[in-house]
Amino acid sequence: MIFEERQVEKNNFSSRAIFLFTLVAISFLAVLFQVFSLQVSSYSSYEIAALNNKNYSIPVQPLRGEIFDRKGNVIIRNEQTFDLITKPNLIDDPELFLNLIRPVIYLSALEEAQYLEKFTEKAFVNKELVLKKSLTAEEIARFNVRSFGFKNAFIDKRHRRMSDYPQIFSHVLGYTSRADNQYDSSVGIPLNHWVDAELTYANGLIQGKTGLEETYNQHLLGKYGKRIYEINSRGRLVKTLKYYPPEKGLDLMTNLDIQAQMSAAKALGDRKGAVVAIDLFSGGINVLFSAPNYSTNKLSNGMSVKEFENLIQDPDKPFFNRALQGRYPPASTIKPAIGMFGLTNKLVGWDDEIDDPGFFTLPENGRIYRGWKKGGHSNVDLKKALMVSSNTYFFKLAYQADMKELASYFSLLGFGDRVCSDCFDEDQAFLPTPEWKYKNFNVPWFTGDTVNIGVGQGYLIATPMQLANYISIVANKGKVLSPSIVQVDSKILKTEENNEISLSSLDWAKMHDALTSVIEGDYGTARSIKSLKNFQVAGKSGTAELVSLDSKEAYLEVRDTELLRDHSIIIAFGPMPNPQYAVSVVIENGESGGSVAGPVAIEVLKSLLNE
Amino acid sequence: MNKKFAKIHFDPYLFFSLFFLTTFGLFFLYSASNADISIVVKQLIYIILGFVLMISVSQADPDLFRRTSMLFIIFSFFLLGVTFLFGPEINGAQRWVRVGSFSFQSSELLKLALPIFLANFLFDKKLPIQSKEIITTLSIIFVSFLLVARQPDLGTGLIVALSGLFVLFLSGLSWSFISGALVILVISSPLIWNSLLQPFQQQRIATLFNPESDPFGAGWNITQSKIAVGSGGIFGKGFGEGSQTQLNFLPETKTDFIFSVIGEEFGFLGVFLLLSIYFFILMRCLYLALSARDRFCRLVIGGLSLTFAANLIINLCMVVGLIPVVGMPLPFISRGGSSLISLFFAFGIITSMGTHKKFLPQ
Numbered sequence: 001m002i003f004e005e006r007q008v009e010k011n012n013f014s015s016r017a018i019f020l021f022t023l024v025a026i027s028f029l030a031v032l033f034q035v036f037s038l039q040v041s042s043y044s045s046y047e048i049a050a051l052n053n054k055n056y057s058i059p060v061q062p063l064r065g066e067i068f069d070r071k072g073n074v075i076i077r078n079e080q081t082f083d084l085i086t087k088p089n090l091i092d093d094p095e096l097f098l099n100l101i102r103p104v105i106y107l108s109a110l111e112e113a114q115y116l117e118k119f120t121e122k123a124f125v126n127k128e129l130v131l132k133k134s135l136t137a138e139e140i141a142r143f144n145v146r147s148f149g150f151k152n153a154f155i156d157k158r159h160r161r162m163s164d165y166p167q168i169f170s171h172v173l174g175y176t177s178r179a180d181n182q183y184d185s186s187v188g189i190p191l192n193h194w195v196d197a198e199l200t201y202a203n204g205l206i207q208g209k210t211g212l213e214e215t216y217n218q219h220l221l222g223k224y225g226k227r228i229y230e231i232n233s234r235g236r237l238v239k240t241l242k243y244y245p246p247e248k249g250l251d252l253m254t255n256l257d258i259q260a261q262m263s264a265a266k267a268l269g270d271r272k273g274a275v276v277a278i279d280l281f282s283g284g285i286n287v288l289f290s291a292p293n294y295s296t297n298k299l300s301n302g303m304s305v306k307e308f309e310n311l312i313q314d315p316d317k318p319f320f321n322r323a324l325q326g327r328y329p330p331a332s333t334i335k336p337a338i339g340m341f342g343l344t345n346k347l348v349g350w351d352d353e354i355d356d357p358g359f360f361t362l363p364e365n366g367r368i369y370r371g372w373k374k375g376g377h378s379n380v381d382l383k384k385a386l387m388v389s390s391n392t393y394f395f396k397l398a399y400q401a402d403m404k405e406l407a408s409y410f411s412l413l414g415f416g417d418r419v420c421s422d423c424f425d426e427d428q429a430f431l432p433t434p435e436w437k438y439k440n441f442n443v444p445w446f447t448g449d450t451v452n453i454g455v456g457q458g459y460l461i462a463t464p465m466q467l468a469n470y471i472s473i474v475a476n477k478g479k480v481l482s483p484s485i486v487q488v489d490s491k492i493l494k495t496e497e498n499n500e501i502s503l504s505s506l507d508w509a510k511m512h513d514a515l516t517s518v519i520e521g522d523y524g525t526a527r528s529i530k531s532l533k534n535f536q537v538a539g540k541s542g543t544a545e546l547v548s549l550d551s552k553e554a555y556l557e558v559r560d561t562e563l564l565r566d567h568s569i570i571i572a573f574g575p576m577p578n579p580q581y582a583v584s585v586v587i588e589n590g591e592s593g594g595s596v597a598g599p600v601a602i603e604v605l606k607s608l609l610n611e
Numbered sequence: 612m613n614k615k616f617a618k619i620h621f622d623p624y625l626f627f628s629l630f631f632l633t634t635f636g637l638f639f640l641y642s643a644s645n646a647d648i649s650i651v652v653k654q655l656i657y658i659i660l661g662f663v664l665m666i667s668v669s670q671a672d673p674d675l676f677r678r679t680s681m682l683f684i685i686f687s688f689f690l691l692g693v694t695f696l697f698g699p700e701i702n703g704a705q706r707w708v709r710v711g712s713f714s715f716q717s718s719e720l721l722k723l724a725l726p727i728f729l730a731n732f733l734f735d736k737k738l739p740i741q742s743k744e745i746i747t748t749l750s751i752i753f754v755s756f757l758l759v760a761r762q763p764d765l766g767t768g769l770i771v772a773l774s775g776l777f778v779l780f781l782s783g784l785s786w787s788f789i790s791g792a793l794v795i796l797v798i799s800s801p802l803i804w805n806s807l808l809q810p811f812q813q814q815r816i817a818t819l820f821n822p823e824s825d826p827f828g829a830g831w832n833i834t835q836s837k838i839a840v841g842s843g844g845i846f847g848k849g850f851g852e853g854s855q856t857q858l859n860f861l862p863e864t865k866t867d868f869i870f871s872v873i874g875e876e877f878g879f880l881g882v883f884l885l886l887s888i889y890f891f892i893l894m895r896c897l898y899l900a901l902s903a904r905d906r907f908c909r910l911v912i913g914g915l916s917l918t919f920a921a922n923l924i925i926n927l928c929m930v931v932g933l934i935p936v937v938g939m940p941l942p943f944i945s946r947g948g949s950s951l952i953s954l955f956f957a958f959g960i961i962t963s964m965g966t967h968k969k970f971l972p973q
């Protein structure tokens with residue numbers, strides 16, 4: 001090549017090389033610009049993305065609050081044990097696993113059976129399963145030596161909800177079970193049984209399902225803690241970055257009285273029924289008992305399917321809370337209310353007397369309504385009518401009443417309404433009115449219906465809770481309380497303003513006097529319990545008829561079937577003349593009110609008064 | 612002493628910038644491998660071998676490369692053939708030749724042999740280059756591309772093709788031809804998309820434009836790489852402190868995505884320093900090319916250094932999410948002996964071409 005040609009070639013090369021290297025430089029700038037936008041402009045969002053990648057936070061389950069009685073004795077607590085916990089999802093063959101673990105830890109046949117029963121489900125949901133609780137120091141040492149051989153099991157502290165009185169308080173306390181959805185602001189996600197969490201309880205994430213455990217679940221629950229782990233790309237935990245401890249839930253200070261509840265249970269024995277006792281100063285519920293019952297310890301901490309089915313199918317219905325949901329005719333215990341209604345509406349005075357021939361004839365059609373005593377009680381005034389429980393007197397009084405007005409008076413006394421401010425699933429029963437009857441039976445209200453209500457039969461129905469509330473109003477001379485299980489000054493519960501039942505103080509004094517004579521008087525229907533105590537008690541007994549019969553002879557036939565026998569009821573308050581407690585007792589198929597339900601009421605009052 | 616030193620062909624700018632680059636690279640690799648010192652030691656041995664190779668190659672006269680260019684390319688094709696016939700299949704691709712316990716990625720050699728061969732073929736041709744020569748050149752480039760691309764290794768195949776095209780362009784390919792070729796390329800691109808690209812390659816391109824559409828699948832690499840780089844900020848998280856790297860959220864940290872490690876742990880400042888070193892090396896190559904003694908040397912320096920630049924830019928653009936994911940290491944820093952040795956070889960040739968002067972009449 002000649003020189004000029006070489007120079008042209010060189011220039012040509014130079015311009016093209018510079019052209020390409022300029023493209024290279026532009027590419028460098030593009031990369032630098034992109035890196036700048038990632039690292040400087042969008043830094044914060046990528047920083048968060050990187051943190052989200054590596055931080056894994058696990059909620060830490062808090063301890064639930066404990067529940068105490070009014071004297072500060074614990075009713076339900078958190079029992080801590082060292083348990084052998086397994087990871088079923090890492091165990092291929094549970095039988096083989098049991099064979100391996102048997103030489104290390106003693107297992108009863110029941111424990112093995114329960115383990116195998118729950119195994120499949122726990123393996124499926126990737127949750128832990130406690131094989132044996134309350135390990136001894138020796139068992140812990142034996143396991144720890146061999147723990148390298150058991151990658152699918154470990155020993156850790158776990159808690160259980162335990163009560164020393166699991167049966168008698170079962171309906172009040174209720175039970176806990178796997179959590180459905182709990183919201184905790186510190187965790188931010190709904191917590192349920194499926195959530196991965198650091199467990200404090202042997203049964204995983206739990207929540208109250210019935211009773212106080214349910215009603216006050218939010219207070220008892222506590223605040224979840226948090227453990228933030230660093231994880232790698234395979235989700236493996238590398239180390240703990242931060243730990244926020246959980247906060248234990250609030251303890252519940254209740255008005256319940258363990259001694260009195262125990263007295264109620266003991267006095268009722270193996271009979272079916274309910275007892276409710278109310279503190280007349282605070283409205284606190286001291287006793288809320290229903291029999292038969294079940295063990296909350298077992299129900300909360302795992303019972304076998306068979307045991308559970310037995311409970312469900314038990315004809316005596318142990319899950320049924322008779323104190324709050326049992327619907328009973330109040331029978332003669334309604335008579336004080338009818339009397340008060342008569343006084344308020346000037347239908348009757350304390351001095352007005354009637355003749356009681358033992359029956360009442362309805363003027364309209366001549367239908368006969370019989371009293372419990374053949375031949376009657378001859379001349380009867382209001383006090384005597386209450387004392388001897390004259391049906392004729394109250395048939396007659398009710399006959400004069402307007403049902404609508406009577407119904408609204410019952411309503412003031414809490415009938416047909418939920419009266420307890422913090423009871424679980426309380427039944428409001430119902431208040432019979434002409435409208436109700438027409439709507440349900442397409443039949444008008446007859447005067448006879450009102451007459452029946454005069455003695456607490458017919459359509460009138462009440463729960464033991466309503467009866468206790470009603471008698472506490474009578475005992476408090478018209479002051480309406482809001483009965484509650486939890487102490488009002490515990491700041492969890494708020495009081496409501498309530499109406500009063502107005503009656504002159506003379507009327508109240510006479511009413512108390514009349515009701516005292518039911519038990520303390522020589523002719524009182526419940527005089528048989530007079531000698532059981534050394535303080536005076538006022539009250540009214542009742543015998544709720546399950547079948548309407550005209551004669552005593554006919555009842556004796558019916559009596560052969562236990563479930564058709566009359567219910568025995570008493571409502572009482574004492575000690576007189578300055579009552580502190582009111583109590584209602586219903587004993588199913590217990591027959592005569594005074595002599596059967598009466599002693600139970602006395603035992604409870606004695607216990608509440610520490611006598 | 613001075614005289615003796617003068618006889619050693621040595622470019623201090625290239626030498627020291629490569630020295631810094633590889634030294635930093637060892638630290639990056641240490642962090643990227645989760646503090647696996649054995650990987651670093653192995654890399655260090657390759658680097659030392661590489662420098663020895665570079666200095667040795669620099670001493671040879673450019674004429675030696677010109678005369679042996681035919682042999683060189685035939686040997687490269689031979690190795691590719693051996694790979695095709697006997698190479699082990701790794702991850703569905705045959706890219707390696709194994710001699711005893713030593714394995715080598717055969718396409719690396721072709722990246723050097725092809726530009727040298729084409730430089731030799733074109734350096735004495737008259738300007739403008741005739742169609743006959745263009746067609747011959749393009750055919751050789753196309754055959755080389757096919758041999759590599761069918762391994763399959765599309766990324767390296769494109770680099771090989773580019774190394775040839777750079778030489779063709781620098782040697783004076785007419786602009787009209789270039790613009791014609793570009794038009795044809797654009798028109799035929801749908802055809803290329805449908806018939807030449809494998810489904811996984813199509814997906815990679817699709818993912819680029821919307822990585823969030825499939826964050827755990829095809830978009831994972833790009834997403835995690837961007838998070839790593841972005842979360843590094845201006846100053847970085849510190850040596851060995853990058854969570855994306857150390858907790859393995861970032862894939863392929865030791866090879867293709869090592870730049871993301873640097874971005875995460877050393878931040879924008881680290882990236883800027885690194886890119887400066889690379890840019891300085893490229894500017895030095897441009898200077899050597901412009902001042903080289905003859906057309907052959909100019910073409911070889913230009914071709915090799917631009918191939919190096921393309922390799923680098925493709926890797927950078929990939930990890931910061933500007934182009935689809937293609938397997939392409941970060942030159943001089945990613946783990947891997949084949950790549951290091953061939954890079955040092957290339958810079959040996961560049962040094963040789965840039966430092967041997969022939970005194971011609973001006």
